[in-house]
Amino acid sequence: MKRHQAFKFELRPNGAQVRLLRQFAGTCRFVYNKALALQNERFERGEKRLTFGQMGLMLTQWRADKTIPWLKAGGTAQTQQQALKNLEAAFVNFFLKRADCPRFKKKGDGDSVRFPQHFKIDHQNGRVWLVKLGWMRYRNSQSIVGTVKSVTVSLRAGKWFASILAEREVEIPLPESRSAVGIDLGVTTFAALSTGQTIAPLNSYKKHQDALAKAQRRMDRKVLNSRNWRKEKARVSKLNARIANVRRDFLNKASTAISKKHAMVCVEDLKVKNMTRSASGTVDAPGKSIRQKSSLNRVILDQGWCTFRRMLEYKVFWNGGIFIAVPPKYTSQTCPACGHVAAINRSKQQFACVECSYHNHADVVGAMNVLRAGHAQLACRVNGAAIPSATGTHRSDLAISWPGAVEVAESRWMSRGRYSS
Ligand SMILES: [Zn+2]
Structure with missing residues (x-):
C-alpha cells in the first residue's frame, strides 16, 4: 500500500522571495478563476466541460498572450497547471456531492502554489530550493519519511508554509485491537x-x-x-x-x-x-x-x-x-x-x-x-x-473506484440545467 503524507514546515523567505511567492500565487489564482469562468460560460451555453488536457492547451495560449505578459513572467507552466488540477478536483468533488460547486478565489483566501517538480530539498540544513525562487530556509521541526513528490507553499495568517508531500510503501498493518x-x-x-x-x-x-x-x-x-x-x-x-x-x-x-x-x-x-x-x-x-x-x-x-x-x-x-x-x-x-x-x-x-x-x-x-x-x-x-475490506471502506472511495462514476454524476448535473444546488 502506498501512503502519502504531508510534512509541514514554516518557511523563512527573504523580502524578494516573498514578492515572488505572491506573484506565483497570484498567477495560479488568475488561471484558476479564468478557467472556472470559461467552464461556467460553456455550461451556460449547454456545452461540454473542457477536459483537463484541453484546459492545459488553453493555458499554453494564455501564457503566450502578449496582453497578459505577467502571466508567463510570474510563474511556471507547471505551477499554473497545478491550479487547473485543483479546479478539476473541485469539480469532481462537487459532482460526487462531497463539496459545494467551485467558487472564484479571492486574493488572500488560501493563497498557495504547488511545485510538482523543479525543487530540491536539503533537509539536513533545513532548506528547500524552488525554481525561480532559489534556496529558502525552513524551521526544521520534524523528519521527512519517503520520496518527496511535491512541495506546496501557502500563506496563512501572514506566514508562509511549505507542505512537503512524500510517498512511501507500507505494509497494511494488522490492527492491534479487534474491537x-x-x-x-x-x-x-x-x-x-x-x-x-x-x-x-x-x-x-x-x-x-x-x-x-x-x-x-x-x-x-x-x-x-x-x-x-x-x-x-x-x-x-x-x-x-x-x-x-x-x-x-x-x-x-x-x-x-x-x-x-x-x-x-x-x-x-x-x-x-x-x-x-x-x-x-x-x-x-x-x-x-x-x-x-x-x-x-x-x-x-x-x-x-x-x-x-x-x-x-x-x-x-x-x-x-x-x-x-x-x-x-x-x-x-x-x-x-x-x-x-x-x-x-x-x-x-x-x-x-x-x-x-x-x-x-x-x-x-x-x-x-x-x-x-x-x-x-x-x-x-x-x-x-x-470489495476487500482494506481497499476503501467509505462510500466516496467506492464511487471513485467505479470507472465512469464522475462522468455519470456530471451528466446528471448537466441535465438539470444548473450547477448550483
Ligand atoms: Zn426497549
Whole structure:
C-alpha cells in the first residue's frame, strides 16, 4: 500500500522571495478563476466541460498572450497547471456531492502554489530550493519519511508554509485491537462512543469569540486599507489561526485515541456538508428559521465534524482497520435492548425505552445503534464479496473506484440545467 503524507514546515523567505511567492500565487489564482469562468460560460451555453488536457492547451495560449505578459513572467507552466488540477478536483468533488460547486478565489483566501517538480530539498540544513525562487530556509521541526513528490507553499495568517508531500510503501498493518466502536456526533456532547465514553466539545471558536469580536470591531473603526487597519487585520487573522490550531490539535488527539483503540470504527453519515450549507436557502427555496439554523451551523463548523471524520477515516485506514459510514436512520430512536423504535424513546439527553424501560445517555444509545448498523453493512459487504475490506471502506472511495462514476454524476448535473444546488 502506498501512503502519502504531508510534512509541514514554516518557511523563512527573504523580502524578494516573498514578492515572488505572491506573484506565483497570484498567477495560479488568475488561471484558476479564468478557467472556472470559461467552464461556467460553456455550461451556460449547454456545452461540454473542457477536459483537463484541453484546459492545459488553453493555458499554453494564455501564457503566450502578449496582453497578459505577467502571466508567463510570474510563474511556471507547471505551477499554473497545478491550479487547473485543483479546479478539476473541485469539480469532481462537487459532482460526487462531497463539496459545494467551485467558487472564484479571492486574493488572500488560501493563497498557495504547488511545485510538482523543479525543487530540491536539503533537509539536513533545513532548506528547500524552488525554481525561480532559489534556496529558502525552513524551521526544521520534524523528519521527512519517503520520496518527496511535491512541495506546496501557502500563506496563512501572514506566514508562509511549505507542505512537503512524500510517498512511501507500507505494509497494511494488522490492527492491534479487534474491537469495534460506534460514534455519535452531537452538539452538546462532541462525540459519544458505544462503549459509554463521551468526549466534551471544545468550542474553540466560542472561547475566543469575544477577543475576535473585539479585534474585528477595532478593525472596522479604522480607515479601510490604512496602516492601522492592516495592523488590526493581521491581529484578526492571527486569532483565527490560533483558534484553528487549537481545534486541529483537539481533533487530532481525539481521532488518534479512537483509531488506536478500535479495529472497526462506525460513524453516522451526517452529510455535514448539507447541514452547514447556506441556512438562508436558495432563491428557489428560501430557508426557514434562518437564525436558529445559522447558529447551529456555526456550532457544527466550530466542532469540525467534517475534519474529525476525515481524520478518523485515514487514521483507521493507516492502522489497518475498517471505517464505515452508516445512514442516520432512527439511530436516536431505536432501543438497543429490545429494538423498539419510537420518537418518544428519546428526550433531550436521556434515552428511556417505552417498551422495556431500558435507559442510558441518549448519545451513547445513538452510538450503539450506529455500531449495529455498521456491523450489518459490513456483513452485506462481506457476503457480496465485492470489495476487500482494506481497499476503501467509505462510500466516496467506492464511487471513485467505479470507472465512469464522475462522468455519470456530471451528466446528471448537466441535465438539470444548473450547477448550483
Ligand atoms: Zn426497549
